Amino acid sequence: MTDDRTLVRQALKGDRKAFEMLVRRYEQPLLSYLGRMTGDREAAIDFAQDVFLKAYGSLRSYDPAYGFSTWLFKIASNHVIDHWRKKRLSTVSLDQPVDDGEGEHIPQVPDTGPSVVRRLELAEVRRRIEKALQAVPAALRELFVLRHVNEFSYEEIAVIKNLPVGTVKNRVFQAKELIKKRLEGI
Amino acid sequence: MTGCPRSELLVRFLEGDLDARERRALEAHLGTCPACRERLEDWRVLEEAASSLPPVEVPPGFAESVMDAVACAEEARRRWLGPIAAAFSTLVVSLLGFFLFTGTSLPGVLVAALRSAGSALGRFVPLAIKMLKVADILRHAVLGLLSALAESLAALTGTVGPARLAFGIGLGALLLLALYLGAKGLVSEGERT
Numbered sequence: 001m002t003d004d005r006t007l008v009r010q011a012l013k014g015d016r017k018a019f020e021m022l023v024r025r026y027e028q029p030l031l032s033y034l035g036r037m038t039g040d041r042e043a044a045i046d047f048a049q050d051v052f053l054k055a056y057g058s059l060r061s062y063d064p065a066y067g068f069s070t071w072l073f074k075i076a077s078n079h080v081i082d083h084w085r086k087k088r089l090s091t092v093s094l095d096q097p098v099d100d101g102e103g104e105h106i107p108q109v110p111d112t113g114p115s116v117v118r119r120l121e122l123a124e125v126r127r128r129i130e131k132a133l134q135a136v137p138a139a140l141r142e143l144f145v146l147r148h149v150n151e152f153s154y155e156e157i158a159v160i161k162n163l164p165v166g167t168v169k170n171r172v173f174q175a176k177e178l179i180k181k182r183l184e185g186i
Numbered sequence: 187m188t189g190c191p192r193s194e195l196l197v198r199f200l201e202g203d204l205d206a207r208e209r210r211a212l213e214a215h216l217g218t219c220p221a222c223r224e225r226l227e228d229w230r231v232l233e234e235a236a237s238s239l240p241p242v243e244v245p246p247g248f249a250e251s252v253m254d255a256v257a258c259a260e261e262a263r264r265r266w267l268g269p270i271a272a273a274f275s276t277l278v279v280s281l282l283g284f285f286l287f288t289g290t291s292l293p294g295v296l297v298a299a300l301r302s303a304g305s306a307l308g309r310f311v312p313l314a315i316k317m318l319k320v321a322d323i324l325r326h327a328v329l330g331l332l333s334a335l336a337e338s339l340a341a342l343t344g345t346v347g348p349a350r351l352a353f354g355i356g357l358g359a360l361l362l363l364a365l366y367l368g369a370k371g372l373v374s375e376g377e378r379t
Binding site for chain 2: 019020023031032035053118122125129130144173177
């Protein structure tokens with residue numbers, strides 16, 4: 001299988017088939033990310049097309065020192081943020097404490113009580129996670145999705161979001177705690 | 187380890203993110219605390235489910251539609267490049283024509299044109315800044331007019347074609363330039379006499 005960097009080089013020489021291969025390689029991960037970020041499949045499809053178009057238009061700015069997927073998801077992340085800004089939807093600043101609607105979230109409290117999670121089938125847990133995910137603040141949800149759906153490493157997410165690795169780890173954990181809380185409440 | 191560990195430590199344990207000392211301490215605690223073993227199991231189930239969420243299905247023909255959009259974008263870019271190249275060619279041909287008719291050397295024409303353009307720019311830039319400020323205030327009012335103008339230009343492009351339009355613009359620019367140079371020449375001649 002031809003690697004991403006070679007395909008980018010070929011696409012830059014005008015080989016559209018090479019770019020199409022990149023589209024086919026990343027259409028599903030990108031849609032899975034955008035689907036969870038928008039919560040709307042049709043919007044996710046439109047966004048994915050916009051992201052690929054932007055990527056094609058700025059292919060010359062791609063630095064082969066980084067992974068193509070990292071670069072592509074950076075474009076996707078910025079696209080989502082731009083959309084939210086235009087729509088004037090509130091996003092949670094990564095520097096602010098996260099409020100889950102039940103007061104300030106304090107991740108340091110050990111969880112107690114009987115487990116709901118273990119009594120459920122795995123498929124049911126997945127279904128509940130999907131539902132709970134939409135209630136998680138977008139800034140945390142994004143990191144959770146990049147980590148668990150797109151399987152990026154913490155270091156790669158740090159590059160995509162331009163954040164310290166420690167912050168990414170902490171935020172992903174906060175997202176998990178929020179999900180777990182909601183999961184047990186559903 | 188004093189007391190039960192925080193959930194974050196359990197998650198990091200599952201991710202293999204603890205150093206040897208932290209891991210040993212946690213394992214020792216888990217060996218003696220059934221409640222924490224249950225908490226760990228909860229997190230394990232959650233991690234497993236989170237890491238196996240189903241992908242969003244790609245609609246059939248998605249890649250083709252992206253490539254069609256890419257082709258359209260390239261076509262639009264080419265549509266702009268054509269008129270720009272045509273305008274540039276028109277200007278070069280016109281300068282050559284000017285040289286042939288007036289006998290003025292081409293470098294002379296270019297230098298004069300550049301000087302004139304530079305001097306005009308020197309006067310124009312400060313004025314433009316002021317005008318921009320005014321334009322910003324009047325932006326809302328002018329927006330409708332600009333929109334109508336853009337529509338008319340698009341209609342004109344559709345009728346006469348972008349290359350002819352660019353030729354016309356280039357010719358117009360050259361005519362203005364020739365008028366300006368001619369007027370300047372007359373003034374300097376008048377000063378001499």
